[in-house]
Every structure is written in C-alpha cells, then in structure tokens.
Amino acid sequence: MxxxxxxxxxxxxxxxxxxxxxxxxxxxxxxxxxxxxxxxxxxxxxxxxxxxxxxxxxxxxxxxxxxxxxxxxxxxxxxxxxxxxxxxxxxxxxxxxxxxxxxxxxxxxxxxxxxxxxxxxxxxxxxxxxxxxxxxxxxxxxxxxxxxxxxxxxxxxxxxxxxxxxxxxxxxxxxxxxxxxxxxxxxxxxxxGSGPAQPAVLEAPTAGSRLLAALMAAAAGALFGILGTVAHQTTFELGSLTIPLGLTLALLASGTLLLGLRLVVHDRLIVLAAAIGLIATVFLLSLRSTGGSVLVPAGVLGTVWTMAPALFAALVIAWPRIPARRPTA
CATH class of the missing domain: 3.40.50.10320 (LmbE-like)
Incomplete structure (x- = not known):
C-alpha cells in the first residue's frame, strides 16, 4: 500500500x-x-x-x-x-x-x-x-x-x-x-485500521529496559555458573563405565540458558551479558582459594567445564539471525 x-x-x-x-x-x-x-x-x-x-x-x-x-x-x-x-x-x-x-x-x-x-x-x-x-x-x-x-x-x-x-x-x-x-x-x-483480531504492535525496547534485562541475564548466567561448577565433578558408575552426570547436566543447563535467550529475546546484548556472567563465574571459581581448596580440579571434567561454555556462547552469539519466510498462499 x-x-x-x-x-x-x-x-x-x-x-x-x-x-x-x-x-x-x-x-x-x-x-x-x-x-x-x-x-x-x-x-x-x-x-x-x-x-x-x-x-x-x-x-x-x-x-x-x-x-x-x-x-x-x-x-x-x-x-x-x-x-x-x-x-x-x-x-x-x-x-x-x-x-x-x-x-x-x-x-x-x-x-x-x-x-x-x-x-x-x-x-x-x-x-x-x-x-x-x-x-x-x-x-x-x-x-x-x-x-x-x-x-x-x-x-x-x-x-x-x-x-x-x-x-x-x-x-x-x-x-x-x-x-x-x-x-x-x-x-x-x-x-x-485496527481490530480485535489484529496482532499487537510491539514497542522497541528502551536503553533502560535493555540494561535491566542485561543485568538480570548476567545474574542468571552467574547462578548457572555456580551450580554447574559445584555439580560438574559428579559422576555415576554404571558397571565399568563412569558417566559424567554432573558435567552433562551443567553443560545442558548453561547451553539451554544461552540458546533460549537468543531464540526468545532476539537481542545479542542480553545473550552476551548472560555469557559473561556464566564464564566469569566459572573462571573465578576455578581459581585456588586462600585456603588452598579448588572447585575445578585439573582433569578432563574441569577442562571441559571451563572451555565448553565459552565456545557455546561464542557460537550462539555469532549465529546469524535468519529472517522468517513469508508463507505462500
């Protein structure tokens, strides 16, 4: 028109x-x-x-x-x-x-x-x-x-x-x-024209609302980082096999958080904030404390947990947005 x-x-x-x-x-x-x-x-x-x-x-x-x-x-x-x-x-x-x-x-x-x-x-x-x-x-x-x-x-x-x-x-x-x-x-x-069946028009988010959403996403990422760090060393013995149950759940949870934010919010800033909160928390908790304790010990499980979230975050943030196709008659 x-x-x-x-x-x-x-x-x-x-x-x-x-x-x-x-x-x-x-x-x-x-x-x-x-x-x-x-x-x-x-x-x-x-x-x-x-x-x-x-x-x-x-x-x-x-x-x-x-x-x-x-x-x-x-x-x-x-x-x-x-x-x-x-x-x-x-x-x-x-x-x-x-x-x-x-x-x-x-x-x-x-x-x-x-x-x-x-x-x-x-x-x-x-x-x-x-x-x-x-x-x-x-x-x-x-x-x-x-x-x-x-x-x-x-x-x-x-x-x-x-x-x-x-x-x-x-x-x-x-x-x-x-x-x-x-x-x-x-x-x-x-x-x-307007009518009850027409879809609502969404207003563009303001800078303040984006900042608040980014802070909330960073807090969520930090929470997932803490829970994943605590649980990633948990294993399950099945006969002669050792299943990294904690690491698997930690990776699924953190990956679901980042991917879900990207699919729902469609704002890379929000996903980046969640990734920073997650990766920074894992990094800080992997350092040796003043008492000498380590939450992320050296080994395969610890190495995977410190590297996999960063790689997945980079992939989710960099993935291009594909425009929706117009349905044909």
Missing part, C-alpha cells in the same frame, strides 16, 4: 460495483501501473437491491469497462463475495480470499459497518495491514496517509464514466443521486 514496488498484492473490499472507481480508483490504477497485483471484492452485486435500475448501473459490462479503464486485464480478480454471506461466514470468506491472494495489504472502502469490520478482522487474522478509505470511514482527528494519484486521474474518470446509472460526471465533478457532489482530486486518503 506504500507503493514499495511490484511485489505488492493488495485486496480492495467495497460495498458494490462503482465504489471501487469513486473511492479508490486512483489508488487501484497506480498500483496496477506499478506492477502490483490488485484484487477487488464486492459485498453485493448492486448498490441497492430494491432498485430495479441498479442492475443496469452495475451490469457486467459496466464493471468490465471500469476494470479496463483502471488497467486490470484479468476479470477473475474482480468478483462479488460468494453468496453475499453475513457475520462469521462473511469473515471466513474474506479470510479465504485474502489467503488466496496472498495479500500484503487490505483496503476497505465500505459503508456497511458489518462488512467493514469483517474485512478488518479478516485482515488481522491473516496478519496483514488494513487501510480504511477516509471517504467512507473518516474519524475526526485520526491520522491519514494521502496517496498521490494525480497521474491516474484520467483513468479514474474513465472508470467513473462506466457507471452512468449511479451518477452524473461533469468534468471532475461527480453528482450523486442524493444531490451531493464529489470532486475528483489527485489524492486519495486512508487511515490505518
């Missing part, structure tokens, strides 16, 4: 044919010109089911003419929602349609509040951003994003001319049946 290139796949949800040209025609034309994939979904086949003349205004020929004027050549991308479902069924149909289009954004220019909310909820369930046309869902004081469609005004006017039964077109002025007039300009505005 931010016109970032031809990788966009935007789904427009509207009440009936003709609304796509009036409310979002310039945006649709610009997206198509930039190589984006555009899908247009109508909640109803006609603007007014009780009006017999509406069938002429929203005839297949009119829709085809508007679609061609805006630059879309694939008729399958413009369609009415199957069966005009309501409530939960309508939301389920929209979820399926958004998934089929592999949508990167959803635009709702819908007067019907039920259909608008269904589009917002379905977009949230799919994890894609939703934008509401300011023409039909403006809220005083809300922040709007204006899309420059000045290069596509002629396309929008040609698409509007395809629906003579819905309005009269005089230059850039659209006269609606209720007597109101709409001026076609070079911008179309949208507000970011």
């Amino acid at each position: 931010l016109m970032s290139g031809n990788g966009e796949r935007v789904v427009f949800v509207l009440d009936a044919p003709g609304d796509e040209s009036l409310h979002t025609g310039g945006t649709i034309a610009r997206l198509l010109h930039d190589g984006a994939e555009v899908t247009v979904l109508f909640g109803s086949a006609t603007p007014n089911e009780s009006d017999a003349s509406a069938s002429t205004a929203a005839s297949a020929a009119a829709v085809a003419a508007a679609r061609t004027a805006l630059g879309e050549t694939d008729p399958t991308r413009w369609r009415v929602l199957a069966g005009a479902p309501q409530g939960v069924e309508r939301r389920a149909v929209l979820v399926e349609a958004f998934a089929l289009a592999n949508a990167t954004a959803v635009v709702a220019a819908v007067v019907d509040p039920a259909l608008r909310q269904a589009a917002v909820d379905a977009a949230g369930e799919q994890g894609v951003p939703v934008f509401l046309s300011s023409r039909v869902s403006a809220v005083p004081g809300e922040r709007l994003a204006a899309i420059d469609v000045s290069d596509n005004v002629d396309r929008k006017l040609a698409a509007l001319a395809a629906y003579p039964g819905r309005w009269q077109l005089d230059g850039r002025v659209v006269r609606l049946d209720d007597g109101s007039e709409v001026l076609v300009t070079g911008t179309e505005s949208y507000a970011r």
Whole structure:
C-alpha cells in the first residue's frame, strides 16, 4: 500500500460495483501501473437491491469497462463475495480470499459497518495491514496517509464514466443521486485500521529496559555458573563405565540458558551479558582459594567445564539471525 514496488498484492473490499472507481480508483490504477497485483471484492452485486435500475448501473459490462479503464486485464480478480454471506461466514470468506491472494495489504472502502469490520478482522487474522478509505470511514482527528494519484486521474474518470446509472460526471465533478457532489482530486486518503483480531504492535525496547534485562541475564548466567561448577565433578558408575552426570547436566543447563535467550529475546546484548556472567563465574571459581581448596580440579571434567561454555556462547552469539519466510498462499 506504500507503493514499495511490484511485489505488492493488495485486496480492495467495497460495498458494490462503482465504489471501487469513486473511492479508490486512483489508488487501484497506480498500483496496477506499478506492477502490483490488485484484487477487488464486492459485498453485493448492486448498490441497492430494491432498485430495479441498479442492475443496469452495475451490469457486467459496466464493471468490465471500469476494470479496463483502471488497467486490470484479468476479470477473475474482480468478483462479488460468494453468496453475499453475513457475520462469521462473511469473515471466513474474506479470510479465504485474502489467503488466496496472498495479500500484503487490505483496503476497505465500505459503508456497511458489518462488512467493514469483517474485512478488518479478516485482515488481522491473516496478519496483514488494513487501510480504511477516509471517504467512507473518516474519524475526526485520526491520522491519514494521502496517496498521490494525480497521474491516474484520467483513468479514474474513465472508470467513473462506466457507471452512468449511479451518477452524473461533469468534468471532475461527480453528482450523486442524493444531490451531493464529489470532486475528483489527485489524492486519495486512508487511515490505518485496527481490530480485535489484529496482532499487537510491539514497542522497541528502551536503553533502560535493555540494561535491566542485561543485568538480570548476567545474574542468571552467574547462578548457572555456580551450580554447574559445584555439580560438574559428579559422576555415576554404571558397571565399568563412569558417566559424567554432573558435567552433562551443567553443560545442558548453561547451553539451554544461552540458546533460549537468543531464540526468545532476539537481542545479542542480553545473550552476551548472560555469557559473561556464566564464564566469569566459572573462571573465578576455578581459581585456588586462600585456603588452598579448588572447585575445578585439573582433569578432563574441569577442562571441559571451563572451555565448553565459552565456545557455546561464542557460537550462539555469532549465529546469524535468519529472517522468517513469508508463507505462500
């Protein structure tokens, strides 16, 4: 929706044919010109089911003419929602349609509040951003994003001319049946939609919160270092075999701490703090005390315990972060 290139796949949800040209025609034309994939979904086949003349205004020929004027050549991308479902069924149909289009954004220019909310909820369930046309869902004081469609005004006017039964077109002025007039300009505005099904936006951590988390991670690393140093010499005799049970548990615990922090927190500073706490504690406890006692005696077990955590910490911290792949439809 931010016109970032031809990788966009935007789904427009509207009440009936003709609304796509009036409310979002310039945006649709610009997206198509930039190589984006555009899908247009109508909640109803006609603007007014009780009006017999509406069938002429929203005839297949009119829709085809508007679609061609805006630059879309694939008729399958413009369609009415199957069966005009309501409530939960309508939301389920929209979820399926958004998934089929592999949508990167959803635009709702819908007067019907039920259909608008269904589009917002379905977009949230799919994890894609939703934008509401300011023409039909403006809220005083809300922040709007204006899309420059000045290069596509002629396309929008040609698409509007395809629906003579819905309005009269005089230059850039659209006269609606209720007597109101709409001026076609070079911008179309949208507000970011929100709904209960949309994922929460996480705020970036502050320097203070990162420092506190680093101190807590260092304390956790120190605690694991103390416990591992005390337990790493514990062995278990199984017949003629001597199993280094304490060392195994100590390495598993310290490795799980570092790896878990990296996978959950995604902050190398936190993992580094935990590694410093762990390695520094093992180093200090491996020194001979003033009384001559040694917690990490020389030998295979002591050598492994002093070296393995440092090697594992270096591996966990240096491992590159692999970005998540976008699921395909």
